[in-house]
Amino acid sequence: MKSNDVILKSVTRVAAVIILTFSIYLFMNGHHHPGGGFIGGLSMASSIVLLYLSFGIEKVRENIRVDFKKLSAIGVLIAVATGMVSAVFGKPFLTQTFGHVDLPIFGDTELASALIFDTGVALAVIGTAVNIILSISEDR
Amino acid sequence: MTIFYTFIFLPLISAMLVPLLYKYFNRIVHTGWFVLLVPSSIFVYLLQYIPGVAAGDTYKYTLSWIPSLDMNIVSYVDGLSLLFGLLISGVGTLVIIYSIFYMSKVREALHNFYIYLLMFMGAMLGLVFSDHLLVLYGFWELTSVSSFLLISYWYERKSSRQGALKALLITVLGGFGMLAGFIMLIMMADTYSIREMIANLDVIQSHALFIPAMLCILLGAFTKSAQFPFGIWLPDAMEAPTPVSSYLHSATMVKAGIYLVARMTPIFGGSSVWFWLVAGIGIITMLYGSLTALRQTDLKAMLAYSTISQLGLIMCLLGVGSLAVYFGPGESGTIFTVATFAALFHLFNHSTFKGSLFMVVGIIDHETGRRDIRYLGGLMQVMPVTFTIALIGGLSMAGLPPFNGFLSKEMFFAAVNDVSQTGIFGLSSIGILFPIIAWVASIFTFVYCMIFVFKTFGGQYRPEKLTRKVHEAPWGMLFSPALLALLVIFIFFFPNVLGKYILTPALTAILPMMPMSPYDLKISAWHGLNMELVMTIGVIVVGLLLFKTTKQWIQTMRSYPQKLTLNHWYNQGLSGTERLSVSLTNRYMTGSLRHYLIYIFSFFVIVLISSLLLLHGLQFDFASNAAISIFDAGLVLGMVIAAGTVLFAGNRIVAIVALGALGYMVSMFFVIFRAPDLALTQMVVETVTTVLFLLCFYHLPKLTKSIERIPFKLTNLVISIAMGLTVTLLALSANGHKLFEPISSFFENAFELAGAKNIVNAILVDFRGFDTMLEISVLVIAGLGVYVFIHQRSKRREQNEIE
Numbered sequence: 001m002k003s004n005d006v007i008l009k010s011v012t013r014v015a016a017v018i019i020l021t022f023s024i025y026l027f028m029n030g031h032h033h034p035g036g037g038f039i040g041g042l043s044m045a046s047s048i049v050l051l052y053l054s055f056g057i058e059k060v061r062e063n064i065r066v067d068f069k070k071l072s073a074i075g076v077l078i079a080v081a082t083g084m085v086s087a088v089f090g091k092p093f094l095t096q097t098f099g100h101v102d103l104p105i106f107g108d109t110e111l112a113s114a115l116i117f118d119t120g121v122a123l124a125v126i127g128t129a130v131n132i133i134l135s136i137s138e139d140r
Numbered sequence: 141m142t143i144f145y146t147f148i149f150l151p152l153i154s155a156m157l158v159p160l161l162y163k164y165f166n167r168i169v170h171t172g173w174f175v176l177l178v179p180s181s182i183f184v185y186l187l188q189y190i191p192g193v194a195a196g197d198t199y200k201y202t203l204s205w206i207p208s209l210d211m212n213i214v215s216y217v218d219g220l221s222l223l224f225g226l227l228i229s230g231v232g233t234l235v236i237i238y239s240i241f242y243m244s245k246v247r248e249a250l251h252n253f254y255i256y257l258l259m260f261m262g263a264m265l266g267l268v269f270s271d272h273l274l275v276l277y278g279f280w281e282l283t284s285v286s287s288f289l290l291i292s293y294w295y296e297r298k299s300s301r302q303g304a305l306k307a308l309l310i311t312v313l314g315g316f317g318m319l320a321g322f323i324m325l326i327m328m329a330d331t332y333s334i335r336e337m338i339a340n341l342d343v344i345q346s347h348a349l350f351i352p353a354m355l356c357i358l359l360g361a362f363t364k365s366a367q368f369p370f371g372i373w374l375p376d377a378m379e380a381p382t383p384v385s386s387y388l389h390s391a392t393m394v395k396a397g398i399y400l401v402a403r404m405t406p407i408f409g410g411s412s413v414w415f416w417l418v419a420g421i422g423i424i425t426m427l428y429g430s431l432t433a434l435r436q437t438d439l440k441a442m443l444a445y446s447t448i449s450q451l452g453l454i455m456c457l458l459g460v461g462s463l464a465v466y467f468g469p470g471e472s473g474t475i476f477t478v479a480t481f482a483a484l485f486h487l488f489n490h491s492t493f494k495g496s497l498f499m500v501v502g503i504i505d506h507e508t509g510r511r512d513i514r515y516l517g518g519l520m521q522v523m524p525v526t527f528t529i530a531l532i533g534g535l536s537m538a539g540l541p542p543f544n545g546f547l548s549k550e551m552f553f554a555a556v557n558d559v560s561q562t563g564i565f566g567l568s569s570i571g572i573l574f575p576i577i578a579w580v581a582s583i584f585t586f587v588y589c590m591i592f593v594f595k596t597f598g599g600q601y602r603p604e605k606l607t608r609k610v611h612e613a614p615w616g617m618l619f620s621p622a623l624l625a626l627l628v629i630f631i632f633f634f635p636n637v638l639g640k641y642i643l644t645p646a647l648t649a650i651l652p653m654m655p656m657s658p659y660d661l662k663i664s665a666w667h668g669l670n671m672e673l674v675m676t677i678g679v680i681v682v683g684l685l686l687f688k689t690t691k692q693w694i695q696t697m698r699s700y701p702q703k704l705t706l707n708h709w710y711n712q713g714l715s716g717t718e719r720l721s722v723s724l725t726n727r728y729m730t731g732s733l734r735h736y737l738i739y740i741f742s743f744f745v746i747v748l749i750s751s752l753l754l755l756h757g758l759q760f761d762f763a764s765n766a767a768i769s770i771f772d773a774g775l776v777l778g779m780v781i782a783a784g785t786v787l788f789a790g791n792r793i794v795a796i797v798a799l800g801a802l803g804y805m806v807s808m809f810f811v812i813f814r815a816p817d818l819a820l821t822q823m824v825v826e827t828v829t830t831v832l833f834l835l836c837f838y839h840l841p842k843l844t845k846s847i848e849r850i851p852f853k854l855t856n857l858v859i860s861i862a863m864g865l866t867v868t869l870l871a872l873s874a875n876g877h878k879l880f881e882p883i884s885s886f887f888e889n890a891f892e893l894a895g896a897k898n899i900v901n902a903i904l905v906d907f908r909g910f911d912t913m914l915e916i917s918v919l920v921i922a923g924l925g926v927y928v929f930i931h932q933r934s935k936r937r938e939q940n941e942i943e
Contacts, residue, residue, distance in 0.1 A: 032897035034816035042824040072920040094909040098895035114905040124916040128923035
């Protein structure tokens, strides 16, 4: 990853934004359309990996100051915590619920607790994928 | 009900708070003061059960855990469990007071200590109150684990680690045996509840598994209660801090085996095998323990062997008491009921005097820095209070009046005398051995008690042999042993208070079929001049003679060859097993990835193909298949080409890219079959794995410089073809079978049930949310594993470079 590759860098600058946006779309859309935490998380991870590949680890680390090990742990904790919440309300562990809310701009919106669980999944996937790839690539 | 469970689980719950208390308050207050609240409040709570239980009531509570599998935490408060519950919380309170002064606030990792101790306390309480056999087993193993952690508390010492390992190996071995026995019992009685088993005795006793189940359960009880020949772990467990030895390894945990034998007496009692094993092993253990205790020079080891010996005594009494089940209500039955009563009485007494003795040894160790009697002596002048406590405890253990040990020892002699006169189970010929062994073992007990007390406190005071200036212990360390010593005397004068409120209800729990009359169960110090009293006088006379002549014989005892001890055989067995396991493992763990893949795939092929053939699963049904379109054919062709490229590529990059292409084409199949979620996932996974492959590729050794093909290996070919064939056959025949109603109709209601239009996502996050949660946990663990492996390796490499 030492080579000074202008084309790759220029393309990545645009592509990373598109992939990131698309991965958020995939994640948010998962409840009703193809997508979800796993796919959204993985595609976000792949865009981060693309950044690493084209700009080098040091430079990206300066700009994205996230510890991916902690991120994955937080993801699992969120997922487990949503399970706990249902247990607190006397329902079986990991019972999910949903409801419809009338929001000012978005109109009739469905809010599902599954989305919080899915956030946990996405964070765990992003954290783990990036973490593994970083560890292996740093081992020189 | 909630209150009961709050108190039973209080130790486990409060263990979570200990680290916080340690972190924020330890500098001001010793953490032990907070922990003290736990056992003392449990003790006070349990006290209020005494009137009800003494009146014959029992209490049953159920906390549902996994109701669909009939796994519930069913608790049962009767006399026996209450006796143990009071012992656990009562001795626990005293031990924690003692530990506050014994364990240094500054030097020790107190949070670890108290967490383990609370964990043990919770496990032990759960164990004695549990009516559900499998729950009981779970708590049983938890006590072994917490004992392991406590023995290895000073883990920097090699002997601590080895002692902990030994205790764990032996008790867990017994635990597994016990689990097998429990499972047999459950199969026989078709219930998990001990109570219901006792109600269905006929089914169990006529079953073929009766004896195997009994043997397995006894294995668990004997290993836990350190019976011969499994008792060797207990002396090594003395590496633990003294409060632990006094609590786990004399007062409570080692009595779990006794508890189990007592609990199982209504089921197994009355059988000759049970009698011979429990009473026979018990009395042999008593002799072995007392004889070996004589040889010890370390005070704690001496007490450990003495504990083994005393546990043998209690076990023997329980075995003798089980004859009551054989005889049933009547005169002979009553005699042996009294033996069981004596077992309970001695169990309680042992906890009082042995607990105080252990604390005394802790004080001596703490103040003088020595535990070896060859260096100690004359401590009477400097530590008068400690001496008094040791004297009370020691004489009680020796069986002298006016201490509680005298009462239970007399009852023990009475029981073994009764056994020798019973004509059943072949006792008419060799039954006389029981009183003889008991008498001889009691003499040895008397002698080591004398050695314990007078070699330490009597004789010449030699401060030059001690490393520090000796003075009396602080009041906090004296409080607990002094209280126990007072109890020792109190029980001698008022034994029937204890008998009426605590022991008789416990006896009712062990022998529910026997009618108890308060007259039979009256404990009195003076029985008139009978055989028992003569035996006690004999013990004192012979014991004193032996003690006066100690110098003549003690060296012979101590020079007993090391090669003939049980410990030596244990060590030999352990290292032999290790060698065998190493040589066996080295045969197949070659370190070659190719070999491991061969094992995995051939196992896969053999198991699946043979089950497919044996279960006649090889049926194909193509009737409902869709027609093959041109896209499908094209994709398959492309996949075959890509796979071939992987095989014949001379360059690794080409192989990896071809593999990626293969994966993308699989995702195209998902597109054709209208599974966009799967297609997306496959595509992204394929991208990420290709990057991973390329990264790993960096670490692989270079292929040979000249471009040549990887050498052909026949095994690889056979295994890969077999693997492909297996998966294909399996997939085809899975399609040909419709054994069960498809469950997909349930998932079609995803919108009503989960408010989600995307079924796949609804399955992932809602219907099968548990799976997903565990999957991401595994994923994160694997990721952290990769991180740790790689970083440790590079760290080690850096260190090597520095060196």
